[in-house]
Amino acid sequence: MSLVLYKTHLIPDLNTRPVDLKFEVMGDHFSIANTIKLENSDKELGQLPDRRAARAMGRSSLLLSAVGLQTQEILSSFIKKDCYRVGLYCAIDNGPDDYQCIQALMNTNESEFATIYKKNRSPKQYLKQLPNLAGAQLGIFLGIQGPLNVFIHSQYGPLHALEQAEFDLNNNLIDAALVCAAFSLEDPLLCHRVRKDYPGEAVLTEGAAALVLVSGGEKKNWSELTSNVGNISTSKRIYGIADLLINYCIGGDKNERTSII
Amino acid sequence: MNEQVLFSNVEESIRLVLNTEAGEITPESKLVADLGAESIDFLDISCELEKFVDRELDFKEVMTDLRVKQGEEVKDLTVQNIVDYLMVQ
Amino acid sequence: MGDVYITAMGVASPIGNSVEEFKRNFLAGASGIQEIRGKQVPEEFPIPYAGIVNRDSLIKFKNQGGKNELDYAKFTTHSTLEALQNITVEDKIDAIVYGTAEGVNFDHIKTVLESKNLDSIDWESARSEGAINVIKNILASLGHSVPSDMNCISVNSACASGNQAIGLAMQRIRSGMWKRAIVGGVDARCNKANLMNFHLLGALTTDDVPPHKASRPFSGDRSGFVRGEGAITLIIESEQAMLARKATGLAKVLGYGLTSDAFRLTDGRDDASCVIKAMQLAIGDAGLKEDQIDAISAHGTSTKLNDRLETFACKKVFGERAKKVPVSSLKSQTGHSTVAAGAMEALASVIMLQEQVLGPTLNLNIPDPECDLDYVPNEKRKAKINYILSNNFGFGGQNACLVFGRA
Numbered sequence: 001m002s003l004v005l006y007k008t009h010l011i012p013d014l015n016t017r018p019v020d021l022k023f024e025v026m027g028d029h030f031s032i033a034n035t036i037k038l039e040n041s042d043k044e045l046g047q048l049p050d051r052r053a054a055r056a057m058g059r060s061s062l063l064l065s066a067v068g069l070q071t072q073e074i075l076s077s078f079i080k081k082d083c084y085r086v087g088l089y090c091a092i093d094n095g096p097d098d099y100q101c102i103q104a105l106m107n108t109n110e111s112e113f114a115t116i117y118k119k120n121r122s123p124k125q126y127l128k129q130l131p132n133l134a135g136a137q138l139g140i141f142l143g144i145q146g147p148l149n150v151f152i153h154s155q156y157g158p159l160h161a162l163e164q165a166e167f168d169l170n171n172n173l174i175d176a177a178l179v180c181a182a183f184s185l186e187d188p189l190l191c192h193r194v195r196k197d198y199p200g201e202a203v204l205t206e207g208a209a210a211l212v213l214v215s216g217g218e219k220k221n222w223s224e225l226t227s228n229v230g231n232i233s234t235s236k237r238i239y240g241i242a243d244l245l246i247n248y249c250i251g252g253d254k255n256e257r258t259s260i261i
Numbered sequence: 262m263n264e265q266v267l268f269s270n271v272e273e274s275i276r277l278v279l280n281t282e283a284g285e286i287t288p289e290s291k292l293v294a295d296l297g298a299e300s301i302d303f304l305d306i307s308c309e310l311e312k313f314v315d316r317e318l319d320f321k322e323v324m325t326d327l328r329v330k331q332g333e334e335v336k337d338l339t340v341q342n343i344v345d346y347l348m349v350q
Numbered sequence: 351m352g353d354v355y356i357t358a359m360g361v362a363s364p365i366g367n368s369v370e371e372f373k374r375n376f377l378a379g380a381s382g383i384q385e386i387r388g389k390q391v392p393e394e395f396p397i398p399y400a401g402i403v404n405r406d407s408l409i410k411f412k413n414q415g416g417k418n419e420l421d422y423a424k425f426t427t428h429s430t431l432e433a434l435q436n437i438t439v440e441d442k443i444d445a446i447v448y449g450t451a452e453g454v455n456f457d458h459i460k461t462v463l464e465s466k467n468l469d470s471i472d473w474e475s476a477r478s479e480g481a482i483n484v485i486k487n488i489l490a491s492l493g494h495s496v497p498s499d500m501n502c503i504s505v506n507s508a509c510a511s512g513n514q515a516i517g518l519a520m521q522r523i524r525s526g527m528w529k530r531a532i533v534g535g536v537d538a539r540c541n542k543a544n545l546m547n548f549h550l551l552g553a554l555t556t557d558d559v560p561p562h563k564a565s566r567p568f569s570g571d572r573s574g575f576v577r578g579e580g581a582i583t584l585i586i587e588s589e590q591a592m593l594a595r596k597a598t599g600l601a602k603v604l605g606y607g608l609t610s611d612a613f614r615l616t617d618g619r620d621d622a623s624c625v626i627k628a629m630q631l632a633i634g635d636a637g638l639k640e641d642q643i644d645a646i647s648a649h650g651t652s653t654k655l656n657d658r659l660e661t662f663a664c665k666k667v668f669g670e671r672a673k674k675v676p677v678s679s680l681k682s683q684t685g686h687s688t689v690a691a692g693a694m695e696a697l698a699s700v701i702m703l704q705e706q707v708l709g710p711t712l713n714l715n716i717p718d719p720e721c722d723l724d725y726v727p728n729e730k731r732k733a734k735i736n737y738i739l740s741n742n743f744g745f746g747g748q749n750a751c752l753v754f755g756r757a
Contacts, residue, residue, distance in 0.1 A: 025463075026463075027466070029466070030468075056615060083612070084609060084627060088610070093453060093454075093478065094451075094452030094453055094454070094455075094478065097454070097455065097456055097459055099459060099463070102456060102459050102460050102463060103463055105460065106460070106463060106464055110392040111392050111393065111394045113391075113392060113395070113542055113546075114392075114394065114395050114396050114542075114546060114549075117542075117543070117546045118546070118550060121546075121550065123550040123551055123552075125547075125550075126547035126548070126550065126551060127551075127615055127616070127745075129452060129547075130452070130506075130508055130745060130746070131452060131478065131506045132506045132507045132508050132511075132744065132745070132746050132748065133508075133615055133745065133746045135746070136610065136615060136745075136746025136747060136748065137615065137746075139610050139612045139746075139747075140612050140613065140614070140615075140747075142612070143612050144610060144612055145609055145610050145611070145612045145624055145627075146608075146609065146610065147608040147609070147610070148507065148608075148610040148746075148748050149505065149507070149514070149518070149608075150505065150506050150507060151503065151504065151505060151506075152450065152452075152453070152478035152479065152504045152505070152506050153478065153479045153482070153499075153502070153503065153504045154453065154477050154478060154479060155499070156499045156500065156502070157504075159500060160500075160503050163500070164518070167521070167522070167525070167527075171521070171525060187454060189454045189458055189459055189462060189476065190453070190454045190476075192468060193453070193454065193473055193476050193477070196473060222500075223498075223500045226498075226499065226500060229499075
């Protein structure tokens with residue numbers, strides 16, 4: 001049994017018109033049709049409790065922290081009481097690789113690989129890529145020391161996160177759960193993959209969502225949301241891996257917040 | 262490379278990595294105690310600085326050198342320590 | 351509800367591509383770490399060695415294919431087929447929980463950039479749940495029912511993923527939600543880019559030593575981990591489900607503890623408080639006291655930091671008894687297979703429990719005053735082992751501990 005204590009989401013204004021997205025590194029022939037990015041720049045999103053952190057965070061991770069940090073006040077009493085009994089459950093794709101670095105490696109001798117790789121790449125780039133570090137970084141900001149579960153199934157990740165949070169609450173492993181997800185249009189090939197998953201009129205849209213669950217309320221059967229996978233009937237938007245959670249959080253209810261940071 | 266230019270390169274590298282404010286870094290600034298650098302940040306600073314000085318910089322060697330000069334108990338280093346090390350190399 | 355049992359296992363690893371081969375090499379103290387320069391990587395590459403799977407002896411499955419027969423698919427297929435050998439189609443699999451790595455990766459990007467052709471890669475391999483889909487395809491091909499998507503779970507907690515996958519599934523089975531699950535993890539990234547990624551973080555050893563000497567957990571001359579690869583698939587099920595199909599339990603999965611350091615991305619807390627908590631939670635979850643743990647399967651990566659902190663944590667958890675609790679590190683033989691490591695160590699724990707033998711920690715060359723426990727140096731040792739604590743600590747500070755018991 002769980003109760004939604006708080007929920008929030010970050011999505012582009014509903015009147016924003018979709019555009020075709022191009023990536024310089026991919027050349028003129030590559031474009032992702034029908035997309036909407038959030039207006040927030042990476043620099044704005046990078047204004048975080050630790051000013052160094054953004055350097056090791058991809059855009060999805062920045063979005064995850066943007067929504068996650070909005071739960072700080074409501075989670076603070078739980079964390080203060082017992083930080084091990086607050087859990088964090090995320091759904092997120094892995095962060096981007098460095099396309100410029102990979103381009104620099106093209107048409108070079110194998111013997112030069114390591115030298116060129118090192119010269120063109122920040123050591124923190126790999127930290128951006130690892131999917132669990134997006135959740136870990138948010139946990140560091142909030143001081144959550146309970147279970148951190150990062151689910152990376154490209155469509156069902158949020159459902160896995162919700163169900164695991166519900167499970168941990170029902171089995172008295174935690175007192176509060178932060179469930180969150182984020183999707184960005186930062187990585188060209190990831191965008192292409194998601195575009196292939198949702199052809200036609202679906203608008204690929206950046207976004208993030210977070211909710212706080214506590215014990216109480218009624219037993220939730222999150223698997224009922226399975227039928228919503230890929231459902232664009234209402235807004236025609238698809239928020240990638242974060243879609244299910246964003247749409248759940250958008251659903252009109254008390255404590256609904258639409259955030260523009 | 263003269264010391265002033267070298268300091269400027271070191272300052273810029275550290276500022277980029279640690280996202281400090283303009284003017285915050287001084288020669289006396291300690292990387293850990295004052296600027297909050299962690300182990301991963303040293304690798305990152307090293308990578309940025311190598312673009313200016315065009316050779317590898319291993320902070321472990323910088324610390325070893327510093328401990329020889331100032332004693333084994335030294336745990337932190339200043340921006341000037343880095344500049345001094347690079348001037349000699 | 352009864353206990354949760356491991357009833358089947360399959361493996362592709364640097365020390366064997368079957369449970370029997372793995373067992374033989376594990377207990378013999380054999381090393382799967384090989385020279386990779388001039389083979390997997392160029393001669394001039396900064397990293398000389400890694401734990402490599404022998405691809406020649408991997409099972410080829412009739413339905414395997416796609417544009418590229420990628421290693422993650424080959425390893426997962428091989429280990430899953432071995433694990434499924436004694437599972438009939440009547441033995442319903444309720445879930446798959448697997449530790450998997452990133453979806454879109456360096457190789458995908460390089461192939462597309464070079465070919466300028468978006469169809470030049472297998473897009474199914476660009477999903478993080480790619481390995482799960484391989485397992486689903488195998489189940490379908492063999493006539494098994496396939497778990498629903500709700501129960502096909504890809505987890506990632508970096509180096510803690512294997513234990514997390516096993517622990518999550520164990521809890522669901524123990525609660526009655528599931529009867530039987532496929533669990534495990536796969537890491538097939540001993541390639542140039544991934545090796546460089548860890549190298550740039552200063553995590554790998556590059557010492558000029560013979561490959562089999564390179565991974566030195568807890569030794570005073572350790573200088574970083576050796577990268578490894580592999581896939582391990584386990585079947586875990588409730589006692590009731592196991593008895594109903596007259597299967598044999600290989601070992602029990604008794605306890606699970608999961609905490610987060612919430613400290614730094616690449617450094618653990620100096621006081622190891624969250625590591626200690628995870629170990630204690632796992633022991634408590636198993637219904638045991640600390641003095642009932644007979645052995646530890648360490649995370650034991652061969653880095654200065656992890657091995658020191660893990661030793662410190664063991665002393666805090668076990669107190670004066672700590673020096674009497676043997677600690678083995680499988681990574682001394684296989685290297686570190688990150689998301690698959692926990693599952694590989696689970697296999698090793700099962701073998702130790704079945705054979706009543708402690709696995710060795712190789713290459714304990716020089717004592718380290720901060721690492722002064724009994725690490726079962728260099729050779730296996732007979733012991734009475736009822737319960738093993740298995741530790742995994744991941745980048746980002748995720749600490750996942752399991753307790754295994756004799757069947």
